[in-house]
Amino acid sequence: KNETVTIKKTVYLLCISLENFIRMYEMSAILQFSLDVVKNRTDLLPGYNLQIICGFTQKFVSVTIFYKEFITQISNPPTKIMVIGPMFTPEAKVIAETSALYNLVEISYFVTSPQMSDSEKYPYFARTIESTALRNPAMIQVLNYFNWTKVAIISQNLDYVLPASDNLKHLLKKDNITLLSALTFDNSATQVIRQIKESAARIIIIFAGHVLARHVLCEVYRQGVYGPRHQWLIWERNAYMKLSEGKFVGMGCTKQQVLAACNFLIAFSPAKPSKEDEDTIIGDSGYTTTELRQKYSEYLDQHGYNQSILSTSAFDAIWAAAKALNASIERLQPNETIDQFTYDNNRMTKIFFNSLTNLQFEGASGHISFDEKGDRSSMIVISQHFSDGSDKEVGRYNPDDNSLTWSKQFPVRFPGGRPPPDADILITNTIKMDKVLFWVGTCFASLGIVFCTGCVAFNIYYSKLRVIKMSSPKINTLIAIGCGMSLLFIPLLGIDNHESVGSNSMCTVRLVVLVCGFTFAYGGMFAKTWRVHVIFTNKKPLKRPVRDAHLMAFVGVVLLLDVILLVAWQVTDPLVVHLFDINHEVQADGAIINRQAYICSSTYVDQWTGVLCGFKALLLIFGIFFAWETRKVRIEALNDSKEIGICVYNIMIMSFVSVPIYRLLPMQQMNMSFGIISTSVFVCTITTLLLVFGPKMQLVVTGGEKVDDCAVLPFASSVNQKKKSMVAGAMSSVVDDCRGPSTSSRC
Ligand SMILES: NCCCC(=O)O
Numbered sequence: 001k002n003e004t005v006t007i008k009k010t011v012y013l014l015c016i017s018l019e020n021f022i023r024m025y026e027m028s029a030i031l032q033f034s035l036d037v038v039k040n041r042t043d044l045l046p047g048y049n050l051q052i053i054c055g056f057t058q059k060f061v062s063v064t065i066f067y068k069e070f071i072t073q074i075s076n077p078p079t080k081i082m083v084i085g086p087m088f089t090p091e092a093k094v095i096a097e098t099s100a101l102y103n104l105v106e107i108s109y110f111v112t113s114p115q116m117s118d119s120e121k122y123p124y125f126a127r128t129i130e131s132t133a134l135r136n137p138a139m140i141q142v143l144n145y146f147n148w149t150k151v152a153i154i155s156q157n158l159d160y161v162l163p164a165s166d167n168l169k170h171l172l173k174k175d176n177i178t179l180l181s182a183l184t185f186d187n188s189a190t191q192v193i194r195q196i197k198e199s200a201a202r203i204i205i206i207f208a209g210h211v212l213a214r215h216v217l218c219e220v221y222r223q224g225v226y227g228p229r230h231q232w233l234i235w236e237r238n239a240y241m242k243l244s245e246g247k248f249v250g251m252g253c254t255k256q257q258v259l260a261a262c263n264f265l266i267a268f269s270p271a272k273p274s275k276e277d278e279d280t281i282i283g284d285s286g287y288t289t290t291e292l293r294q295k296y297s298e299y300l301d302q303h304g305y306n307q308s309i310l311s312t313s314a315f316d317a318i319w320a321a322a323k324a325l326n327a328s329i330e331r332l333q334p335n336e337t338i339d340q341f342t343y344d345n346n347r348m349t350k351i352f353f354n355s356l357t358n359l360q361f362e363g364a365s366g367h368i369s370f371d372e373k374g375d376r377s378s379m380i381v382i383s384q385h386f387s388d389g390s391d392k393e394v395g396r397y398n399p400d401d402n403s404l405t406w407s408k409q410f411p412v413r414f415p416g417g418r419p420p421p422d423a424d425i426l427i428t429n430t431i432k433m434d435k436v437l438f439w440v441g442t443c444f445a446s447l448g449i450v451f452c453t454g455c456v457a458f459n460i461y462y463s464k465l466r467v468i469k470m471s472s473p474k475i476n477t478l479i480a481i482g483c484g485m486s487l488l489f490i491p492l493l494g495i496d497n498h499e500s501v502g503s504n505s506m507c508t509v510r511l512v513v514l515v516c517g518f519t520f521a522y523g524g525m526f527a528k529t530w531r532v533h534v535i536f537t538n539k540k541p542l543k544r545p546v547r548d549a550h551l552m553a554f555v556g557v558v559l560l561l562d563v564i565l566l567v568a569w570q571v572t573d574p575l576v577v578h579l580f581d582i583n584h585e586v587q588a589d590g591a592i593i594n595r596q597a598y599i600c601s602s603t604y605v606d607q608w609t610g611v612l613c614g615f616k617a618l619l620l621i622f623g624i625f626f627a628w629e630t631r632k633v634r635i636e637a638l639n640d641s642k643e644i645g646i647c648v649y650n651i652m653i654m655s656f657v658s659v660p661i662y663r664l665l666p667m668q669q670m671n672m673s674f675g676i677i678s679t680s681v682f683v684c685t686i687t688t689l690l691l692v693f694g695p696k697m698q699l700v701v702t703g704g705e706k707v708d709d710c711a712v713l714p715f716a717s718s719v720n721q722k723k724k725s726m727v728a729g730a731m732s733s734v735v736d737d738c739r740g741p742s743t744s745s746r747c
Pocket of ligand 1 (some may be wrong): 087088089090110111112159160
């Protein structure tokens with residue numbers, strides 16, 4: 001008799017669904033089920049009975065059908081206190097805009113378009129699913145972290161996808177990150193991936209729905225736009241995660257191929273309860289995730305629904321509505337109850353919406369909280385995916401304090417071992433002479449020059465010795481000077497073209513030193529062999545003796561031709577230092593190493609060099625000819641004729657071997673070129689010096705030579721008597737040259 005019966009006030013939620021869309025049934029089942037769970041909680045909405053009315057549209061023609069259904073539902077009692085849903089962005093836009101006119105708070109559980117975050121247009125719209133733009137600040141942080149300042153975006157042209165990429169473009173601009181290209185596609189990503197492949201973009205972000213995200217990755221695989229040179233980022237791990245062999249039929253790729261393109265892919269997704277959370281009680285529901293799924297399954301069986309997956313965000317939408325209304329009760333005016341809400345009560349709507357956005361609870365889809373616009377705020381999980389199908393959480397982004405935390409357990413990995421550069425960076429590498437090699441060459445050359453100086457000094461000091469007098473000492477001095485100049489060429493060759501003072505002049509100096517050195521040394525030897533040849537091959541005695549002055553004049557003529565050639569070259573087409581691109585090497589991560597070298601060159605350098613080498617080759621050939629012709633001659637009066645012949649051979653062999661090798665070597669083999677040239681110059685000059693001066697020095701050292709007159713010299717046994725008389729005539733030239741003031745009486 002004393003029992004008091006509490007009559008509960010009923011408040012109604014409204015949902016609008018498409019009748020012929022199977023997921024709508026699933027959704028309304030979920031909504032009903034979560035209401036049942038809510039009802040079990042006595043502390044939630046005490047004194048109220050929360051119910052949901054779903055208005056089903058018959059057939060989808062356009063979004064206006066939703067508008068019509070919405071108006072029908074609103075026009076008819078009972079008064080609805082909040083709207084749950086709808087599922088897709090186009091409908092949500094219409095319903096959110098219209099429901100705002102009726103002061104109705106709307107909570108969506110599936111709409112992810114960032115356009116719905118426009119609080120001016122949709123002031124009472126909230127959602128228990130994250131906006132697709134939520135991961136964009138996380139992407140910005142990751143781009144900044146890896147110093148990726150140039151990116152490209154490819155985006156599917158879909159109402160909840162494209163606005164997310166537009167939002168990212170806006171953030172990129174704010175952060176001074178260059179957007180190389182923003183490409184959109186409808187049904188086929190073939191063309192956009194081709195464009196990416198041909199572009200400079202190396203860091204590419206994919207925005208695409210589930211099915212087409214796989215298609216994008218399939219194209220990435222097919223066109224080979226993956227590996228250490230490209231880093232792909234994707235806005236949603238679920239966009240491609242549910243891979244099964246069957247789904248790839250018709251897409252042109254196997255699962256393994258798509259996974260190959262996914263290797264090292266970085267994905268951004270709102271944090272969801274993990275497997276470890278399965279047995280944790282979900283907030284206020286009183287159930288663990290496992291129990292909740294079981295309850296839901298039982299519920300579907302009881303109500304004759306087909307088996308379907310539990311949409312956790314839909315479950316949470318009902319809970320959010322119930323909790324917001326519950327929290328609003330205390331904030332209403334005295335004696336005011338939530339069922340007194342009318343469509344013109346904007347004050348109550350604001351209380352409801354404010355209570356909603358202040359909620360914090362553990363929902364079936366994870367921790368639920370909202371920002372002031374009604375968007376769900378969640379941690380963003382940054383995960384990395386590998387070709388074996390595995391994925392690892394490598395970091396987390398917290399939107400509350402805009403902070404990025406990297407996992408210590410699973411650090412981000414890159415195929416090249418380091419983050420790929422955001423563009424094909426050009427690393428200019430100037431090829432330089434190896435310093436050690438340069439100094440080794442310089443030391444040897446210096447020793448050689450000291451030896452040259454010694455030879456000249458020896459020649460002058462012992463000028464009165466018969467053996468010196470008889471070997472044309474002036475020509476020998478010329479040969480030694482020529483050898484010294486050739487040796488000087490070695491350090492000059494090794495001096496860096498770019499670093500040397502007056503580098504352009506260095507090109508000319510080098511050329512002059514080598515050409516003149518060659519002319520002095522080789523010209524002297526050539527002249528001497530020529531003299532032997534003239535003496536030995538003339539059938540009649542020479543009318544005029546061949547003196548050293550003639551030989552000097554011969555060298556002078558060769559030198560004059562050199563000078564004419566060099567002046568003509570340097571005046572008309574001067575050698576200057578050019579920076580040449582030697583080769584490009586593309587590294588695995590896209591870095592291009594451009595090897596360059598400073599090289600002396602002119603427009604017609606090859607032609608000039610050809611003329612110069614031709615001239616020298618002609619001299620060499622004649623020299624060889626004379627040396628060969630006189631190979632058996634041993635004329636003591638011309639006591640070094642044999643050695644000179646050997647020198648000529650030596651130079652010829654070195655020149656014919658080293659010049660082609662040098663020309664055939666690739667430009668970047670600077671050290672090798674230096675090694676070959678300096679070795680051949682060194683060997684030729686030192687051999688020449690040793691052959692010309694060595695025997696004379698030996699004679700002096702062993703005391704086998706003394707200052708003597710120019711007595712008739714014995715001929716070699718190989719020369720017959722007739723020749724002896726011929727040569728005797730010719731010998732007068734040498735004898736004349738022997739005659740100095742001090743020796744004239746004795747000759
Ligand atoms: N996650 C699907 C979102 C659908 C939409 O916003 O239209």
